[in-house]
Amino acid sequence: MRRISVFGATGSIGRNTLDLVARAPRGSYDVVALTGGANIARLAADARRFNAEIAVTAYPEKLDALRDALAGSGVEAAAGPEALREAAARPADWVMSAIVGAAGLEPGLEAAKTGATLALANKESLVCAGPLLIETARAAGSTILPVDSEHSAVFQALVGEDVARVERLIITASGGAFRDWPLEKLATATVAQASSHPNWDMGQRITIDSASMFNKALELIEAKEFFGIAPEKIEALVHPESLVHALVGFCDGGLMAHVGPPDMRHAIGYALHWPDRGPVPVERLDLAAIGRFTFRAPEAARYPALALARRVMEQGGLSGAVFNAAKEEALTAFIENRIGFLQMAEVVERVLDAVSAREDLENAVISLDNVRAADHLARQTAAETIARAVA
Numbered sequence: 034m035r036r037i038s039v040f041g042a043t044g045s046i047g048r049n050t051l052d053l054v055a056r057a058p059r060g061s062y063d064v065v066a067l068t069g070g071a072n073i074a075r076l077a078a079d080a081r082r083f084n085a086e087i088a089v090t091a092y093p094e095k096l097d098a099l100r101d102a103l104a105g106s107g108v109e110a111a112a113g114p115e116a117l118r119e120a121a122a123r124p125a126d127w128v129m130s131a132i133v134g135a136a137g138l139e140p141g142l143e144a145a146k147t148g149a150t151l152a153l154a155n156k157e158s159l160v161c162a163g164p165l166l167i168e169t170a171r172a173a174g175s176t177i178l179p180v181d182s183e184h185s186a187v188f189q190a191l192v193g194e195d196v197a198r199v200e201r202l203i204i205t206a207s208g209g210a211f212r213d214w215p216l217e218k219l220a221t222a223t224v225a226q227a228s229s230h231p232n233w234d235m236g237q238r239i240t241i242d243s244a245s246m247f248n249k250a251l252e253l254i255e256a257k258e259f260f261g262i263a264p265e266k267i268e269a270l271v272h273p274e275s276l277v278h279a280l281v282g283f284c285d286g287g288l289m290a291h292v293g294p295p296d297m298r299h300a301i302g303y304a305l306h307w308p309d310r311g312p313v314p315v316e317r318l319d320l321a322a323i324g325r326f327t328f329r330a331p332e333a334a335r336y337p338a339l340a341l342a343r344r345v346m347e348q349g350g351l352s353g354a355v356f357n358a359a360k361e362e363a364l365t366a367f368i369e370n371r372i373g374f375l376q377m378a379e380v381v382e383r384v385l386d387a388v389s390a391r392e393d394l395e396n397a398v399i400s401l402d403n404v405r406a407a408d409h410l411a412r413q414t415a416a417e418t419i420a421r422a423v424a
């Protein structure tokens with residue numbers, strides 16, 4: 034029986050992971066830890082259903098509610114960032130890292146230290162601290178399996194290949210909610226409009242990041258960090274159908290594409306069954322009925338986030354942590370109606386200008402303390418930038 038934990042179990046990726054676990058033959062998995070945030074009812078219900086050892090909410094003020102919801106179940110309850118780290122340090126064979134945002138980094142690092150296989154949906158970990166996470170996993174003998182659909186696609190296309198023979202990585206993008214809007218209308222985009230993805234059913238934050246292309250910006254950096262491929266070989270390509278998830282171009286001109294329905298259970302299932310393949314209950318595509326795949330270049334004016342990602346990929350160091358933190362603050366400000374849709378990219382650019390070129394950050398090693406410091410400074414600078422923007 035494989036011991037598994039799911040961090041971010043109450044979210045979109047977490048629920049899809051538990052759906053696959055629930056469908057597996059009885060006795061396949063022993064659930065160690067499930068974690069969530071505000072959704073105590075869901076966390077407790079799943080902890081009972083899967084007879085988890087421990088359920089952890091990120092929020093200390095929710096501990097009493099979690100204890101009440103778990104009363105009589107035998108499931109341990111805990112709360113707060115330290116409890117998340119402690120749960121991640123518990124021995125497990127396979128850990129899903131699906132907390133949203135930089136908050137996922139430290140539990141992911143703890144899990145990697147145990148030598149567990151780390152199924153990594155939390156792309157922010159690689160953006161903020163790629164070399165640290167990869168080295169931590171390497172030192173402990175932990176395998177990181179990308180779960181982000183594009184990166185799972187690239188990973189699958191690279192099986193048996195030499196990464197030195199890769200000429201280019203093409204990361205596809207749906208283009209998000211506003212891909213066909215007139216440019217002049219983008220400033221009026223509302224939170225509700227940005228929260229509706231054309232193809233994927235995901236959490237609100239990544240859905241809005243898809244509309245702004247910040248999701249793809251994070252993914253370009255994620256690809257550079259994970260696969261160790263030079264920035265100039267990595268490109269984004271708009272593919273409105275979200276059926277081709279990525280393409281890998283080799284030095285002989287051949288392209289290997291990964292094709293599948295827009296259902297994250299495919300990438301999660303691949304990571305769950307790896308190094309084997311197992312059945313996954315996703316729709317089987319009827320290619321004759323689909324007829325065609327379409328592609329187009331992303332417009333620079335519509336998606337300023339992509340140029341910011343290029344800058345971060347070139348700069349390296351702690352600029353990824355700065356970029357991600359500024360993006361998280363700008364996104365929260367947009368969701369709270371404090372800034373407009375287009376101002377998100379403006380805020381991130383200003384923070385990069387102000388923070389990431391600082392010499393002390395540029396030359397700093399990517400340690401957890403330095404990542405935390407860069408994250409903190411970027412959030413402070415973003416808050417000041419947002420305050421000025423609304424004044």
Ligand SMILES: NC(=O)C1=CN([C@@H]2O[C@H](COP(=O)(O)OP(=O)(O)OC[C@H]3O[C@@H](n4cnc5c(N)ncnc54)[C@H](OP(=O)(O)O)[C@@H]3O)[C@@H](O)[C@H]2O)C=CC1
Nearest residue numbers: 041043044045046069070071072091132133154155235236
């Ligand atoms: N959804 C998708 O299809 C894809 C997602 N990803 C990545 O996977 C990750 C999860 O995305 P998604 O599932 O959509 O997100 P959701 O918002 O649906 O879920 C996020 C999860 O994290 C928990 N959480 C929120 N804030 C914190 C915090 N501060 N500390 C600890 N836990 C917290 C939430 O708890 P609660 O809900 O109880 O508050 C929930 O369990 C992200 O990094 C995203 O970029 C990558 C590819 C595809």
Ligand SMILES: CC(=O)[C@@H](O)[C@H](O)COP(=O)(O)O
Nearest residue numbers: 181182206207208209243248
């Ligand atoms: C499912 C997944 O991996 C998401 O990251 C997806 O890529 C979002 O869609 P966009 O292509 O619109 O960013």
Ligand SMILES: [Mn+2]
Nearest residue numbers: 181182183252
């Ligand atoms: Mn993706």
